[in-house]
Structure formats: structure tokens, C-alpha cells
Amino acid sequence: MEFQPLLTEIASxxxxxxxxxxxxxxAVKFVKDYAAAGLNKTIPLVGPGFLTDGTLEAQGDxxxxxxxxxxxxxxxxxxxxxxxxxxYLKAFKTEPDVYAVQGYDAAQLLIAGAxxxxxxxxxxxxxxxxxxxxxxxxxxxxxxxxxxxxxxPRHLPAQGRGQGEQxxxxxxxxxxxxxxxLQALIPRSALPDRAIDRATRFTIGRAIPAIPRCPPYPSRTxxxxxxxxxxxxxxxxxxxxxx
Amino acid sequence: MAxxxxxxxxxxRRLRGMAVSTRCANPELMDIYSFLIQLLNGxxxxxxxxxxxxxxxxxxxxxxxxxxxxxxxxxxxxxxxxTLSSLTGNLFVAIVVGVVLSVLLGIVLEWALIxxxxxxxxxxxxxxTYGLILVFEELRxxxxxxDVHGVAVPAILDGSIPxxxxxxxxxxxxxxxxxxxALAGLLYLLIxxxxxxxxxxxxxxxxxxxxxxxxxxxxxxxxxxxxGVALAAFAGMIAAPVSSVYPEWARRC
Numbered sequence: 001m002e003f004q005p006l007l008t009e010i011a012s013x014x015x016x017x018x019x020x021x022x023x024x025x026x027a028v029k030f031v032k033d034y035a036a037a038g039l040n041k042t043i044p045l046v047g048p049g050f051l052t053d054g055t056l057e058a059q060g061d062x063x064x065x066x067x068x069x070x071x072x073x074x075x076x077x078x079x080x081x082x083x084x085x086x087x088y089l090k091a092f093k094t095e096p097d098v099y100a101v102q103g104y105d106a107a108q109l110l111i112a113g114a115x116x117x118x119x120x121x122x123x124x125x126x127x128x129x130x131x132x133x134x135x136x137x138x139x140x141x142x143x144x145x146x147x148x149x150x151x152x153p154r155h156l157p158a159q160g161r162g163q164g165e166q167x168x169x170x171x172x173x174x175x176x177x178x179x180x181x182l183q184a185l186i187p188r189s190a191l192p193d194r195a196i197d198r199a200t201r202f203t204i205g206r207a208i209p210a211i212p213r214c215p216p217y218p219s220r221t222x223x224x225x226x227x228x229x230x231x232x233x234x235x236x237x238x239x240x241x242x243x
Numbered sequence: 244m245a246x247x248x249x250x251x252x253x254x255x256r257r258l259r260g261m262a263v264s265t266r267c268a269n270p271e272l273m274d275i276y277s278f279l280i281q282l283l284n285g286x287x288x289x290x291x292x293x294x295x296x297x298x299x300x301x302x303x304x305x306x307x308x309x310x311x312x313x314x315x316x317x318x319x320x321x322x323x324x325x326t327l328s329s330l331t332g333n334l335f336v337a338i339v340v341g342v343v344l345s346v347l348l349g350i351v352l353e354w355a356l357i358x359x360x361x362x363x364x365x366x367x368x369x370x371x372t373y374g375l376i377l378v379f380e381e382l383r384x385x386x387x388x389x390d391v392h393g394v395a396v397p398a399i400l401d402g403s404i405p406x407x408x409x410x411x412x413x414x415x416x417x418x419x420x421x422x423x424x425a426l427a428g429l430l431y432l433l434i435x436x437x438x439x440x441x442x443x444x445x446x447x448x449x450x451x452x453x454x455x456x457x458x459x460x461x462x463x464x465x466x467x468x469x470x471g472v473a474l475a476a477f478a479g480m481i482a483a484p485v486s487s488v489y490p491e492w493a494r495r496c
Contacts, residue, residue: 028489042408058488060395
């Protein structure tokens with residue numbers, strides 16, 4: 001797995017942003033190589049949270065300034081998450097990842113259902129009802145199920161609520177623009193610490209439907225393995241860069 | 244740059260709904276500068292592969308042993324670089340200690356297992372060395388765990404040389420290339436210009452005759468195997484800072 005040729009192509013294409021989906025070893029190597037090639041100074045690297053999930057420590061300083069999104073991040077700074085991480089580390093001698101948190105949330109939901117019927121699991125309808133109304137105190141922030149039923153973070157910290165365009169208009173406030181809006185919409189606690197400094201420098205640009213993708217290399221290369229994820233370079237994206 | 248203007252045009256045509264090919268990285272449009280950088284990338288990676296493969300060829304070429312577990316030794320090197328550099332705080336110290344340890348590992352393996360294979364056929368060597376892969380994977384899992392690790396580039400080599408406005412080349416990769424070239428030279432000198440090299444070459448062509456001349460061929464083979472293991476481990480240690488240290492490293496080689 002060697003990213004140098006791809007990084008060279010990225011540098012010559014000069015895209016607005018690079019979106020890369022890697023996990024595990026590939027994520028560590030790509031993020032480190034990307035930073036070592038100096039690309040992170042001019043072309044922001046974004047990706048799904050798997051790019052940094054469980055790999056932040058190995059990536060070290062190279063992960064500084066990455067912007068990733070997922071329903072959980074290692075650095076969520078709230079008392080519940082800090083306690084969860086400490087307890088998990090103590091019990092399993094390893095850092096929890098997103099799957100650990102998912103399992104923890106699912107178990108809490110099950111417990112809420114089981115407690116409501118005092119352990120009598122034959123009362124299926126009551127269990128379901130209890131789970132639907134349960135308020136789960138998750139390491140990624142409190143949530144409850146909505147009608148769908150999907151986890152719904154309707155108990156987000158106050159700074160994240162009512163800061164959208166509609167809410168502010170209703171109160172006669174000017175809708176927030178760009179960076180300020182992003183800051184208001186995403187509670188700081190939901191972002192990993194490392195992402196925050198740079199996240200505030202992002203600004204939401206105009207969304208372009210169906211992002212045209214331009215593979216910077218022939219689509220049928222064999223050198224990197226057929227099933228290996230490769231960075232996709234988008235030429236026009238949702239986020240712009242503000243210096 | 245030629246490539247980017249070409250791509251932009253393609254994209255805008257696609258946006259207007261015109262049927263055009265999705266391929267836009269036309270190699271002919273690659274300018275000479277990009278070509279040279281890619282050449283540098285290729286040479287650098289080739290040198291690293293040489294370093295990894297040198298131990299394999301040494302063991303196969305001289306001893307006639309098909310060593311499937313070579314990737315495992317590469318992995319052992321990478322994990323040693325991670326463990327020892329976190330213990331000592333210095334990659335260079337880790338490499339020195341790691342080379343010594345891998346030589347010892349090679350000597351023990353040759354004495355305990357490989358030395359019984361010289362008179363047997365290649366299939367049995369394949370079986371044993373494949374078994375070694377599994378053993379090393381499990382040992383790695385038991386000792387270090389299954390997490391992904393990274394090794395920091397030593398501070399002294401942690402710079403980069405700007406090549407274009409956007410791209411720079413890490414100094415550590417140049418260092419790696421220099422180390423590979425130096426090692427190639429040293430190997431040449433060892434095999435072709437020293438007395439030990441002469442014994443190794445003689446042993447490769449006729450084991451019994453060398454033995455009859457009063458040379459300790461068992462010891463020579465043991466040293467060659469240890470050298471092969473050390474080369475693989477050394478390659479793993481040198482490559483660790485530009486790679487990630489993770490499970491299944493061995494099987495990727």
C-alpha cells in the first residue's frame with residue numbers, strides 16, 4: 001500500500017478538498033503520508049469518522065486539523081463520555097471505539113425495556129413502548145428514539161438548538177452565516193478536540209447537486225489492490241476553505 | 244497545470260449532461276515535473292522493496308529454503324520498532340536493539356526448525372514456514388494486541404523538502420532510500436569481498452565439499468539465516484514510521 005503516487009496526483013490536480021475513506025492501518029498511513037507530503041497545508045482533508053476512529057493516537061500530529069464526521073468521536077468532551085472511556089479502558093484494557101459505544105447504547109436501551117417490565121421479557125409490547133420513551137444517556141450525548149424509531153438527539157446542548165435558519169428568523173434574528181452557523185449548529189462537545197480549531201475555519205458553501213467526481217488516475221489500476229479503498233478527489237464540494 | 248484544466252473542462256461538460264468518458268487522468272497530459280516526482284516515488288518504493296526482498300533472496304538463493312514467513316519477520320521488525328521506540332523513546336536505539344534481537348531470533352529459529360529442513364523437499368519447507376506465519380500472527384496478537392499503531396518519524400528527519408507549491412517530499416523517505424542503497428553496497432561487499440562471503444558463496448554451490456574442507460558450514464548457514472531475518476526485520480523497522488503498524492502486516496507482503 002503506497003500512497004505517494006496518489007498524493008502526487010492530488011497535488012497536481014489541486015482540488016478544493018480531499019475526501020478519503022480509510023479505516024485502520026490504511027487510515028493511519030494515508031493521514032500520515034498526506035501530512036508528510038505537506039498537502040494538509042493547502043488542501044483540507046475530510047472524511048468519515050472511520051478515518052480517525054481508533055487511529056488518532058497512531059496518526060499523532062498528522063491528524064491535526066482533520067475534519068471528520070460520525071455519530072461518535074473519541075474526543076467528545078462530556079462527563080458521561082469521559083466516565084465511559086475510563087471505565088471501558090479499565091475493564092477491557094483497550095480504548096473504546098464507535099462500535100463499543102453503539103453496543104453500550106443498545107444495551108442501555110435493552111435495559112430500559114427490561115426494567116420497565118421487571119425482567120419479564122414476554123411482555124413484548126410494553127418493552128417496545130418503554131424503549132420508545134426511554135431517554136438514553138449516551139457517551140455521544142443524550143438521545144431518545146423518534147417515531148421512526150431512530151435515535152434522535154433532541155436533547156442536544158442548548159447552543160445547538162434553535163440556531164438554525166428557521167429558529168433564528170422566528171426570533172427576528174439574522175440567520176447565521178458560514179463559520180458562525182456551523183459553530184452554532186454543531187455543539188462543540190460533539191467534535192473531537194483536534195477537529196475544533198480547524199472546524200471553525202470551515203464555511204458552508206453552496207451545495208452543488210451530484211458532485212462530479214473526477215478520478216485522478218485510470219479507473220482500472222491494479223497496483224493498489226482491487227478492494228482497497230482509494231481517495232476520491234472531489235473538485236466541487238460542500239465545504240470551502242476560508243483563510 | 245495541464246491535467247487540472249483538462250479535468251475541469253471534462254467536469255463542466257459532464258455537468259451540462261454531455262456524454263463524455265469519465266477518464267480524465269490522461270497520462271500524456273502529465274507534465275514533466277509530475278513525471279519526475281512520480282519517478283522519485285517509484286525509485287524510493289522500489290528501494291524499500293529491495294530491502295524487504297534482500298533477506299528473502301539471501302535465504303532462498305544461498306540456503307535453498309523457501310521462506311514464506313519472511314513477511315512475518317518484516318512484521319516482527321515493524322512491531323519491534325513500535326515497542327522498542329516507545330520504550331526507549333528513540334527510533335535509532337530501537338533499530339540497533341531490534342537488529343540484535345532479530346539476529347538472535349534467526350539463530351534460534353535456524354537451530355530449532357530450519358536446520359532440519361535442508362535435506363527435505365520444498366513442500367515441507369512451505370508447510371513449516373507457513374505454520375510460522377500463523378504462530379507469529381498469534382504471538383503478535385497475544386503480546387502487542389490487535390490495535391493499529393504508528394511510529395513517529397525521528398525529530399531529526401521530520402522535515403520535508405518543498406517540490407511544488409502544494410507538494411513537498413518527506414526527508415525521511417530520502418533517508419530510507421539512502422539506507423537501502425548503503426545496505427545494497429554493504430551486502431555486495433560482504434558477499435563478494437570478504438572471507439565470510441566467500442564461505443557463504445562456496446556453501447551455496449556445494450555444502451558437502453565446504454564441510455569436507457573443514458569449514459563449519461552449519462554455522463555459516465545459521466549466520467546466513469540470521470542475516471536474512473535481520474534484513475527483513477530491519478526493513479520493517481525502517482518502514483514503520485512511513486507505514487502503520489497493524490495486524491495482518493505480514494500477509495500483505
